[in-house]
Amino acid sequence: xxxxxxxxxxxxxxxxxxxxxxxxxxxxxxxxxxxxxxxxxxxxxxxxxxxxxxxxxxxxxxxxxxxxxxxxxxxxxxxxxxxxxxxxxxxxxxxxxxxxxxxxxxxxxxxxxxxxxxxxxxxxxxxxxxxxxxxxxxxxxxxxxxxxxxxx
Numbered sequence: 001x002x003x004x005x006x007x008x009x010x011x012x013x014x015x016x017x018x019x020x021x022x023x024x025x026x027x028x029x030x031x032x033x034x035x036x037x038x039x040x041x042x043x044x045x046x047x048x049x050x051x052x053x054x055x056x057x058x059x060x061x062x063x064x065x066x067x068x069x070x071x072x073x074x075x076x077x078x079x080x081x082x083x084x085x086x087x088x089x090x091x092x093x094x095x096x097x098x099x100x101x102x103x104x105x106x107x108x109x110x111x112x113x114x115x116x117x118x119x120x121x122x123x124x125x126x127x128x129x130x131x132x133x134x135x136x137x138x139x140x141x142x143x144x145x146x147x148x149x150x151x152x
Contacts, residue, residue: 009098009127011047012055031063040097044127045079048095051148058082058151062090078113084120084152091121091149098127107131121149 017028019035026035027046030053036042045065052058062084066077080093094110096102102124110122114135124131132145 009044009047010125010130011044011051011127014047014050014054016046016050029065031060032065040099041079041095044098044125045095047127048080048093048125052080052082056148056151062151078117081117081119089117089119090152091123092117092119093123093125096124096126100126102126102129102131123148 017035018038019026019028025038027038027042028034029036029046029049031049036046049063049065052063053060062082064081064083066079078092079095080091081089082091082093084090092110092113094106094113096106100106106124110124114122118135118137120135122133122135130148132148133142134145134149135142
């Protein structure tokens with residue numbers, strides 16, 4: 001996968017670092033401070049992380065990538081978890097490749113993570129579209145919102 005000017009993500013462009021090893025491209029992950037294989041999903045995740053830290057001013061220290069969980073006796077990983085100042089999960093973000101539609105099936109995946117983590121916000125993104133939901137545990141309701149929440 002090569003980054004393409006033809007693929008216009010909803011996230012702002014940023015100066016990314018690429019390297020090549022054994023004929024494969026890797027992109028630098030500033031949160032984990034390491035290079036990751038450049039897949040379409042990773043391209044979206046790195047744009048999302050840049051947006052959170054550089055445009056919404058989320059501290060990198062409260063963001064965790066690929067946190068493992070056991071759900072229904074299976075090992076799963078959340079793409080991005082953001083914590084609040086008390087150390088609780090504030091937002092779960094599931095990144096998909098741009099060619100993957102955001103469907104009930106992708107929503108089901110993040111819903112499983114939500115049961116385990118009880119985040120205030122859950123986000124599905126493929127870079128071309130976002131679905132952002134605010135969870136109100138007290139009233140047992142979910143509402144869709146149009147923008148990523150600001151860091152509190």
